Amino acid sequence: MGRPPGLSVRLKLTLSYAGFLMGAGLLLVAAVWVFVLRDLQVVSSRPGDFTPIQAIILRSYIPATAAVLAFLLVFGLAGGWILAGRMLAPLDRITDAARRASTGSLSHRIRLPGRGDEFRELADTFDMMLARIEAHVAEQRRFAANASHELRTPLAISQALLDVARTDPDHDPDELVDRLHTVNARAISLTEALLVLGRADRRSFTREHVDLSLVAEEAVETLLPLAEARGVTLEADGDVAPAYGSATLLLLLATNLVQNAIVHNLAEGGGVWVRTGAGPGTVVLTVENTGERLAPRVVPTLTEPFQRGTERVRGDDAGVGLGLAIVDSVARAHDGTLTLVPRPAGGLRATVELPAA
16 A cells, blocks of 8 residues: 655654653753842842853853753764664564565564563564464365365266266166266255355354254254164253354254264264253353264364364265364354364264353
8 A cells, every 4th residue: 555655663753752852951951040040130239130250150051051952962863763773673573574474475473582562462463363374374275175176076976977878878877867966966065065164254144042952952853863874872952052143054053063973973872962051151062972982183183174084984974074164164153162072982072162142
């Protein structure tokens, strides 16, 4: 943004320091003048008349006063310039870092040494902002690469099926249609999930009062047939949990959590427990499930798009790898958090904490 040239902050501080010093000097000189003139008037023979000695004193005092004021001016300008430079040195480093960041360099940090003050607090805040932006950009790049790969896969499969059908006239057309339908349905699911993820990240939704316990109950009822088909026991209980946000997105959050818990579970005798509760200023939704043991280092990566646990098997209902990513995005869009903790006996405990309405 273009701005007309102006005085630098260092020069402004220098002039301010010199002006303050000159003002203090003038006040001191004025005070001395008052006392000197009063004393001279007291010893003079007539008011307004001075003896030759008194006149000499006055003539000597005036040049001395001018010399002192001139010295104060030069000293104030030189000292103010040096002091302003030392005080603004951290700001120069912050400005240089901001200029480098504006060109796309996000890996550098200011790391301003010394004890805490306003400049160092600003530098530390700027370093944290750069770290978050760098992590976000890296995450977006990984997401773009993974999304491109995931979207390319169904297209490549469809192309291969069509090529086979073109070269093999005896190929069963019903089987081709069924397989193309499956591939196309997966591509549609992936595209819809990506749109939901982008919508949540932009926070472009209408907020209203939502009872998180009713949302969890609806998700459980919807997915009960899937749990029964997989032999998973599904239990839900909890207290009223009033939140404020999008009922659609919060239902999607609960549904993804419960579906994730059902799909990634034990082959036999698995269980899923859904609970809601309210605390001081927050509401909590917890979904806990049995399953294979997860390494602690794997759990934090499960909220990244298209990430699945190393021992998780992709099945027909395994989704497109965006379930927990959408949950995390929806929670953050509602100023909440998603916490994932591996259970010692195997499985996962997912806790969503949102501000209470």
